[in-house]
Structures are given as structure tokens and as C-alpha cells.
Amino acid sequence: MNPFSTPANQNQRPLSGRLADNIMHFARVLREAGIPVGPGAVLDALDAAMMGSLRTRDDFYWTLHAVFVKRRDQREVFDQAFHVFWKKPKMLEQLMQLFFHQVARDAGEKAKQAGFRRLAEAMFDARESQSQQREKKDDIEIDASFTASAQEVLRRKDFEQMTVAEQAEARAAIARLRLLRSEIMTRRWQHAQDGAAIDMRRTLKGSMRAGGHFIDLARREKAWREPPLVVLCDISGSCSNYSRMFLHFLHALTNDRDRVQVFLFGTRLTNVTRELKRRDIDEAMAKVSGAVKDWSGGTRIGTSLREFNYRWARRVLTQGAEVLIMTDGLDREDTDTLANEMERLRRQTKRIIWLNPLLRYDGFEAVAGGIRAMMPHVDEFRPVHSLDSLRDLVVALAGPASGGHGARNWIRKALH
Amino acid sequence: MTKQVPTSIDDTLKLLRSTGYVAGRVLATVAFLSLKMGRPLFLEGEAGVGKTEIAKVLAETLGRKLIRLQCYEGLDISSAVYEWNYAAQMIEIRLAEASGELDRGRLGQDIFAERFLIRRALLQALDAPKGEAPVLLIDELDRTDEAFEAFLLEVLSDFQVTIPELGTIRAAEPPIVIITSNRTREVHDALKRRCLYHWVGYPDARRELEIVRARRPGASETLAQEVVLFVQSLRGGDLYKAPGVAETLDWVTALHELDAMSLDPQTVNDTLGVLLKYQDDISRMQGTEAKRILDQIKDEIRTMAHT
Structure with missing residues (x-):
């Protein structure tokens, strides 16, 4: 709807001033609380409120809900904002008190309900929270004047054994990695000179151009596209050093490609796709660590995979998605669940690549229970402990499954 | 015969219930607003909670034609909007040749005339005469790709499509649009922004019982109660795919066919x-x-x- 055309409507049926103002203020509160509410939606809300059929507060609630809420996860924030804004005038005072309380005292107090805090900040000026934001450091330019041999060493070095400076250099190298992924055929057609099928629409149009005397066949073929990629990354204590580095790789990945979904798991599963979408790597990492509650803790691979299968798989494993799992596979708890959930995952995706940092050891054998449980269900089994291995992964993603890293080889080795 | 859209939320509720669609007041509110404001209604929710059904019910009660566009991966303009009848066009060209027609412009006009146009769902919905705007159901939008979504954006904001050979076709009266999604993929915000959004959840026990009574009047009251409570407790449990309302109704039908008056473990196991x-x-x-x-x-x- 054209936002400029609506004021005319309003002139016809003027809404009582107070309500219109309040709806506008309410929209502003929602916006501050993180629900993207544009001016168009505000006009819609005014229109909707004027439909004149509102009988109860509930009707009003759902009317505004229909206009302002566009995603399921926005419902909580909307709900709280609505009740605070429209229902309980006293609540507003309480909130205000809470807020000024917080400003006056230091932040050591017990953490309040998360939505409540966010709302409080939204309703009373965001100045306070803004001033707390750290000042951005000046970018330190990385000295890239390494000699060839120094780079050579760095490329093979285990992430865990790197010094801080080397890690910084490795991160910069990761940020420069570009992915070429293999494409799959979609069901959409595109024009092609030597395509297998005939494009009738173009053929007839071209023929008309020549007056219908010649019918010159135009051809088309199926379009190819990169499949979506789903990454499940273990962040428990045993892998945390690698997963931190891997996260930098994932950041490069999500910013380079569309349709990449990233999940982190330790004892529970967290979707960090949105957090990783920040262009600035430091900002993205800060967001991710804010979202994740179980860094460097224990690991429950089976239950995390189960959560993924039940809650996310049907939403993200569509259109031929590929799965990348980064974990050491050391789950002693319940190998039965792990095997079951891997099998279920296997049935929903075309290709599973398992990245295991334990592969850095030459004498690695697939003997641990968790590893034995996962192995039969993966297509490829690869290391992720150095820049070189990441680079290999990039190459692997561009091509079909390769023999050397096929999971079967590892099972066979373990059996001998 | 087309009827006027309802004038209040209560009317909408009554209208929906008149055909046995037991809607909550919340859904009626959103449906009413969508009809009144002429905005597409975007319904998201698990499979089998009655998203598609509401379009059918609206078409039936308002006396409109229902035009359904089932989405799938690779859906493109030629199967969603229009296609030319190539075989007939080729024959036309041959005939023109045989009769010695040489005027290029004339032939072009003859070939790309309306009689060679095959109208698909979207064009049919926009092309209806005034006063007979149909209900357009765009089902399972999440199954298509982003490219089609972007195209739909244009159709839904202006209610017009352009056919290069014929010109722009604009709806005399915007159709009533219902879009459903099972959320196997997040639909883009730009499209949702043009719609009124509603999440259709599972009904509570009381409403589900009402639905069963309205839709399967033949089933015994004991059976209906037991089935509803059983299904409700399944939904609370730890299942990979919880049963929807459609499954509840199917189950009642199945049990009724088996002449069951109430549930017992053996029948449950046999009909799971x-x-x-x-x-x-x-x-x-x-x-x-x-x-x-x-x-x-x-x-x-x-x-x-x-009690």
C-alpha cells in the first residue's frame, strides 16, 4: 500500500486523537524492543483500529498483533509490550523504577527477566545502554609480510599450538578463504545455447521477429544452484579451541553465501545464524558468545542432534541441503540415542561431512563408542585442525565425495 | 451468488461456524481485518491445523470461486500465471503461410491473441469480472524458492501482471488472498509485510471437541471425548510429528467406521x-x-x- 495515500482516508474518518497517538507511541516501543515496525505498519494499525468492530481488549490485542507481528518469535516481545503499554498503567511506573534503580546501582544485581529488561530499555531512552557499548578499537592492520616459509609452517600448524599472534594471522587467512561449492540441479529452467530442451516461448517469439518464415529453435536447460548448507558445531570443552577458530571460518562462510544455517551445541543446541550474519567479525563473535550459554562445558551430542532433528531439521534441511558436523564424537553418555539420531539425520540429507579435530593424530582410529556410532552414517570424515585442512575442506565442498576421506575407509581401518 | 464481506468480528465468527469451521475469536479477528482491509492473509502453522480449510470455507460462505495455486519447487510463471498454446500457434503460422499471409505485424498479432493464451491460477484470479473476485489460495508457499516469492511480491502489492505480448492485466477487484506456509523455510519479511500474519496453533481440548462434533456428528460423544483427550496428551508428549486436527478427524472417522463406541488399547494399536x-x-x-x-x-x- 502506498503510505502517502492513506492520510486521505484518515481525513474521512478521523480517529480520536488520543488513541492514534497511543498507537504511534506503542509502535515506537515495539521498534525499540526489536520488532521492525515501519510507518506503513503504523498506518495499517490505525486503519485496522478504525474498522469499528473492536468489542473487547482481546480484539484490540489481536488486531494490533495481526498488523505488527510478522514472525512467530516476535510474539513474546509483543505480548509483554502490549500488556505493559495498554493494560497496567502502574506497571509502567514499576518499570520506570526498575530502570532508574538499575542506573543508580551497579549491575551486580540479579538478572531480571530478559524480555523485561529489553523492554525497559526500549521505553526509556537507549542512551544508557549505548554509552556502555565499547568504543570500537582502531583496526590494526595485520602485517602480511611473512616470508614464504613462515606461511608454510603456519599452514600446517595445529591451531591449539599456535601463539596468540599466529592465531591472529590464521584468522586473517581464514577470513580470506573463499568457498566454491558444488551445485545441484534445481527444477527451474534457464536459457542455454546448447540446452537439451526446447524453449517454446522464445522460439515462437524469435520466429515472429522473422515474420514466421523460419522457426529457429531456442533451447533451455535446468538451472544449477548451490544447495543450502547446515553446520552443526560442537563447542564443548574438548573441542573449544578448534571450534573458536572454526567459527571464524563459519563467519566467512555465512557472509559469502546465502542459505547457510549455523548451530552450536554443547549440552544444548543454539541457532546462531542471525548472530553470525554481522559483517564485522568482532561484533559477530560478541553476539554469538552472548547467545550461547554452554561454552566449553560438557557435551551431549546425541541429545543435541535429537533436538536438531525434532525442532529444526524440517525447516532447514530442504532443497537438497548438505550437513557439516564439527565434533570429536566423544560422547560417553548414550551411544544408542546418538546412533538413532544420526540415522534419522542421514535420511533427511544427501551428504553429511564430519569434521573431527582428533584426526590430527596420526594414529587415530575409530574405536570410541560415540565415533563408532556416528561413523556409519557420514559420507566424509575430515580433519579440522590447521589452515591446510580447512583449505582441503573448501576444495571438498566444491566437488563430489572423495575416496580418501570416505567414512568407510575409517571403519575398515578400525576393524582390522 | 457473491455475498458481502462480514461487517464485524462476530459476523465473521458466525460465518465461519456456519459451515462447521470452528474458529477461535483470534482467527476470526484476523480474517475479518484481512477481508475488510483487502490485505492477503498469511497463515503459518503445523500441518493439519486447518490453514487450507479456511480458504475453502471463505469461498463457500462468501459464494466466491476458489482458485488454488499449489506451490512446489521450480514453480515458474508458465505454470503459475500464463502459457501460450504453442501447438495451436504453430498451426496458425502454417495456415498463414498456406494462405500467403506475409504481413509480419498482422501475423504477430494473430499468433499472440487471447485465444491462444492458457490462463493459470494467478491470471485467473486477477482476470475475474468485477463483483466476482475469487478467493485465491496460495498453498504451502514455503515449498517454492525465493525467486517466485519475489515475483509474488509484485502481484500482491498491485494486483496486476504484465504479459509482454498482450500488456498489463489488472484486477477489476482484488481477490481475497490466503497464503499458507508450513514453515519448512522462513518466508521473506518483504512478502510478510504486505500481509496480515497469523500463527495457527493446535486448538485446546474444548475447541477440538467442538470441531469433532461439528465435523463428525455421527460419532458417539464418549468416543469424541476420548479421542480428543488422547490426541491432546500425544501433543504434549515427545513425538517427532504431533498429530494435527486433520488426523484427529481422520481417526474419528476410522474408529466410527469400525463401529467403535469408545477407545480400548487394542483398537488404538490397530489404528495408530x-x-x-x-x-x-x-x-x-x-x-x-x-x-x-x-x-x-x-x-x-x-x-x-x-464435578
């Missing part, structure tokens, strides 16, 4: 396939688990009867 569609879920339910739930809901019904 109607309710649950994954082997893991079925094997979990089979045997003692079904019996446990049955005992529990029978207790519940007993205490309800006492």
Missing part, C-alpha cells in the same frame, strides 16, 4: 497409523504406552463427570 505417520512414533506408542494414556484420560473423564 491414521494418527501417527512416523515409524519411530508408532513404535513408541504401541503396547503399554497407549494403555497408560488411555487409563489416564479415562480417569480424567470420570472426574469431569463427577
Whole structure:
């Protein structure tokens, strides 16, 4: 709807001033609380409120809900904002008190309900929270004047054994990695000179151009596209050093490609796709660590995979998605669940690549229970402990499954 | 005969219920606003909660034609909007040649005339005469790709499509648009922004019982109550795919066909396939688990009867 055309409507049926103002203020509160509410939606809300059929507060609630809420996860924030804004005038005072309380005292107090805090900040000026934001450091330019041999060493070095400076250099190298992924055929057609099928629409149009005397066949073929990629990354204590580095790789990945979904798991599963979408790597990492509650803790691979299968798989494993799992596979708890959930995952995706940092050891054998449980269900089994291995992964993603890293080889080795 | 759109939320509620669609007041509110404001209604929710049904009911009660566009991966303009009848066009060209027609412009006009146009769902919906705007159901939008979504954006904001050979076709009266999604993929915000959004959840026990009574009047009251409570307790449990309202109704039908007046463990086990569609879920339910739930809901019904 054209936002400029609506004021005319309003002139016809003027809404009582107070309500219109309040709806506008309410929209502003929602916006501050993180629900993207544009001016168009505000006009819609005014229109909707004027439909004149509102009988109860509930009707009003759902009317505004229909206009302002566009995603399921926005419902909580909307709900709280609505009740605070429209229902309980006293609540507003309480909130205000809470807020000024917080400003006056230091932040050591017990953490309040998360939505409540966010709302409080939204309703009373965001100045306070803004001033707390750290000042951005000046970018330190990385000295890239390494000699060839120094780079050579760095490329093979285990992430865990790197010094801080080397890690910084490795991160910069990761940020420069570009992915070429293999494409799959979609069901959409595109024009092609030597395509297998005939494009009738173009053929007839071209023929008309020549007056219908010649019918010159135009051809088309199926379009190819990169499949979506789903990454499940273990962040428990045993892998945390690698997963931190891997996260930098994932950041490069999500910013380079569309349709990449990233999940982190330790004892529970967290979707960090949105957090990783920040262009600035430091900002993205800060967001991710804010979202994740179980860094460097224990690991429950089976239950995390189960959560993924039940809650996310049907939403993200569509259109031929590929799965990348980064974990050491050391789950002693319940190998039965792990095997079951891997099998279920296997049935929903075309290709599973398992990245295991334990592969850095030459004498690695697939003997641990968790590893034995996962192995039969993966297509490829690869290391992720150095820049070189990441680079290999990039190459692997561009091509079909390769023999050397096929999971079967590892099972066979373990059996001998 | 087309009817006027309802004038209040209560009217909408009554209208929906008149054909046995037991809607909550919330859904009626959104539907009313969508009809009144002429905005597409975007319904998201699990499979089998009655998203598609509402379009059918609206078409029926408002006396409109229902035009359904089932989405799938690779859906493109030639199967969603229009296509030319190439075979007939080729014959036309041959005929023109035979009769010695040489005027290029004339031939072009003859070939790309309306009689060679095959109208698909979207064009049909926009092309209806005034006063007969249909209900356009765009079903399972999440199954298509982003490219089609972007195209739809244009159609839904201006209610017009352009056919290069013919010109722009604009709806005399915007159709009533219902879009559904199972959320296997997040639909882009730009499209949602043009719609009124509503999440259709599972109904609570009381409303589901109402739905069963309205839709399956033949089933016995005991059976209806037990089935609803059983399904409700399944949804609370740990299943890969919880049964929807459609499954509940199917199950009632199946049990009714088997002349069951109430649930017993054996019948439940025999007919679980109607309710649950994954082997893991079925094997979990089979045997003692079904019996446990049955005992529990029978207790519940007993205490309800006492109070």
C-alpha cells in the first residue's frame, strides 16, 4: 500500500486523537524492543483500529498483533509490550523504577527477566545502554609480510599450538578463504545455447521477429544452484579451541553465501545464524558468545542432534541441503540415542561431512563408542585442525565425495 | 451468488461456524481485518491445523470461486500465471503461410491473441469480472524458492501482471488472498509485510471437541471425548510429528467406521497409523504406552463427570 495515500482516508474518518497517538507511541516501543515496525505498519494499525468492530481488549490485542507481528518469535516481545503499554498503567511506573534503580546501582544485581529488561530499555531512552557499548578499537592492520616459509609452517600448524599472534594471522587467512561449492540441479529452467530442451516461448517469439518464415529453435536447460548448507558445531570443552577458530571460518562462510544455517551445541543446541550474519567479525563473535550459554562445558551430542532433528531439521534441511558436523564424537553418555539420531539425520540429507579435530593424530582410529556410532552414517570424515585442512575442506565442498576421506575407509581401518 | 464481506468480528465468527469451521475469536479477528482491509492473509502453522480449510470455507460462505495455486519447487510463471498454446500457434503460422499471409505485424498479432493464451491460477484470479473476485489460495508457499516469492511480491502489492505480448492485466477487484506456509523455510519479511500474519496453533481440548462434533456428528460423544483427550496428551508428549486436527478427524472417522463406541488399547494399536505417520512414533506408542494414556484420560473423564 502506498503510505502517502492513506492520510486521505484518515481525513474521512478521523480517529480520536488520543488513541492514534497511543498507537504511534506503542509502535515506537515495539521498534525499540526489536520488532521492525515501519510507518506503513503504523498506518495499517490505525486503519485496522478504525474498522469499528473492536468489542473487547482481546480484539484490540489481536488486531494490533495481526498488523505488527510478522514472525512467530516476535510474539513474546509483543505480548509483554502490549500488556505493559495498554493494560497496567502502574506497571509502567514499576518499570520506570526498575530502570532508574538499575542506573543508580551497579549491575551486580540479579538478572531480571530478559524480555523485561529489553523492554525497559526500549521505553526509556537507549542512551544508557549505548554509552556502555565499547568504543570500537582502531583496526590494526595485520602485517602480511611473512616470508614464504613462515606461511608454510603456519599452514600446517595445529591451531591449539599456535601463539596468540599466529592465531591472529590464521584468522586473517581464514577470513580470506573463499568457498566454491558444488551445485545441484534445481527444477527451474534457464536459457542455454546448447540446452537439451526446447524453449517454446522464445522460439515462437524469435520466429515472429522473422515474420514466421523460419522457426529457429531456442533451447533451455535446468538451472544449477548451490544447495543450502547446515553446520552443526560442537563447542564443548574438548573441542573449544578448534571450534573458536572454526567459527571464524563459519563467519566467512555465512557472509559469502546465502542459505547457510549455523548451530552450536554443547549440552544444548543454539541457532546462531542471525548472530553470525554481522559483517564485522568482532561484533559477530560478541553476539554469538552472548547467545550461547554452554561454552566449553560438557557435551551431549546425541541429545543435541535429537533436538536438531525434532525442532529444526524440517525447516532447514530442504532443497537438497548438505550437513557439516564439527565434533570429536566423544560422547560417553548414550551411544544408542546418538546412533538413532544420526540415522534419522542421514535420511533427511544427501551428504553429511564430519569434521573431527582428533584426526590430527596420526594414529587415530575409530574405536570410541560415540565415533563408532556416528561413523556409519557420514559420507566424509575430515580433519579440522590447521589452515591446510580447512583449505582441503573448501576444495571438498566444491566437488563430489572423495575416496580418501570416505567414512568407510575409517571403519575398515578400525576393524582390522 | 457473491455475498458481502462480514461487517464485524462476530459476523465473521458466525460465518465461519456456519459451515462447521470452528474458529477461535483470534482467527476470526484476523480474517475479518484481512477481508475488510483487502490485505492477503498469511497463515503459518503445523500441518493439519486447518490453514487450507479456511480458504475453502471463505469461498463457500462468501459464494466466491476458489482458485488454488499449489506451490512446489521450480514453480515458474508458465505454470503459475500464463502459457501460450504453442501447438495451436504453430498451426496458425502454417495456415498463414498456406494462405500467403506475409504481413509480419498482422501475423504477430494473430499468433499472440487471447485465444491462444492458457490462463493459470494467478491470471485467473486477477482476470475475474468485477463483483466476482475469487478467493485465491496460495498453498504451502514455503515449498517454492525465493525467486517466485519475489515475483509474488509484485502481484500482491498491485494486483496486476504484465504479459509482454498482450500488456498489463489488472484486477477489476482484488481477490481475497490466503497464503499458507508450513514453515519448512522462513518466508521473506518483504512478502510478510504486505500481509496480515497469523500463527495457527493446535486448538485446546474444548475447541477440538467442538470441531469433532461439528465435523463428525455421527460419532458417539464418549468416543469424541476420548479421542480428543488422547490426541491432546500425544501433543504434549515427545513425538517427532504431533498429530494435527486433520488426523484427529481422520481417526474419528476410522474408529466410527469400525463401529467403535469408545477407545480400548487394542483398537488404538490397530489404528495408530491414521494418527501417527512416523515409524519411530508408532513404535513408541504401541503396547503399554497407549494403555497408560488411555487409563489416564479415562480417569480424567470420570472426574469431569463427577464435578
